[in-house]
Amino acid sequence: MSNLSTTSDDILASTRNLLISGGYNGFSYADISEIVGIRKASIHHHFPSKVDLVRELVKRYREDGQASVAVLEQKVPNALDILKAYANHWAACIEDSSRPYCVCAMLASELPSLPTEVATEVTNFFRFISSWLALVMERGSKQGELSLTSAPHVEAETFLATVYGAMLSARAYGKPEVFSMILEPALNRLTPTVSH
Amino acid sequence: MSNLSTTSDDILASTRNLLISGGYNGFSYADISEIVGIRKASIHHHFPSKVDLVRELVKRYREDGQASVAVLEQKVPNALDILKAYANHWAACIEDSSRPYCVCAMLASELPSLPTEVATEVTNFFRFISSWLALVMERGSKQGELSLTSAPHVEAETFLATVYGAMLSARAYGKPEVFSMILEPALNRLTPTVSH
DNA sequence: TTTAAACTACCAACTAGTAGGAAGATAAAA
């Protein structure tokens, strides 16, 4: 049994959890130190400043997302199935309350008050997700796997807004099932009607 | 020219602006005191604690919302026009950056880390908007002013999620026009097709 | 003369961040 987790990873993991629950100003180095079990000053060794810490977290969050997307695209050929898998990923996270909110949704809502380095990284994340979804929409439309009523990039933004809005609603009501309740008809709308 | 603004109202107004930009933990009594032009301690005279201040703010935010909805319902008979007016309200706020984000969207994302008194008030706000929209959907559907593809309460949640998701996207990209880009097709989808 | 609303002057707790050092591992020079 090897020890694969480094202290730096533990710090990032606890930062992610704290960030998801209370945002950028909702946690401190003291909070992290309690969870990870090292002293405050030791965190500064790994991440000199809070900006460094959160910037790195968001950067990796995007990179991990890009990697997951690559795997998904390889495994699942059908565009509609990709959208369903993406929705199901969040539905599962919210319902088992493992990662019940997106780090970047949290930070995006605080965007005007964030340090610019962090804000830039957050914007980059949304640009990535959005352009990926636009590609999925376009391909799915061409291959008859998706039925679009607007331009692919508009459908992408609509879908993204629905996912993130549903995430917020689930949190606001304290009812995880609200997410799926909203996503199900949204996906149905994109499903092509069977012609015979 | 009478002075209609009280100190207490000034405090609430600056709290709202600070809250919209950085959330519950993103502002302090010192910030408010600088803007309003009174000493920190004087704010405590009007609102003994931060919880009192934000709870009162959210309570009034909901009450103002309920009043606006009542006026809207009286002025605008058609259900689709009501939804359009609601969307236009937010589009205008975002585009002229007067109130570019909803106080309760901000607080809802921080919900798990909020004082329970505030959290309850935030949940109440969403319940109010949601049940109002459900009523609009149901009435509009019955009178042929809206074309629904799901149950009224599901359409209401979908519309709400779209509005709040679009709000987040506009903020994330720093592009106010994204809001209308998303809302336009969402409203089109609810528009009945003219039969002839 | 009572009362509301502002004030000055605090407070303890917490904030991000720094200085400097101890312990161990690694690696290169003797």
Added chain:
DNA sequence: TTTTATCTTCCTACTAGTTGGTAGTTTAAA
């Protein structure tokens, strides 16, 4: 092989500034 130097990781101890909040006082209007 031993010594010396460097690097990593963590530590204790500290700082300057901020946080929400309190105690007691003045001011001005009813």
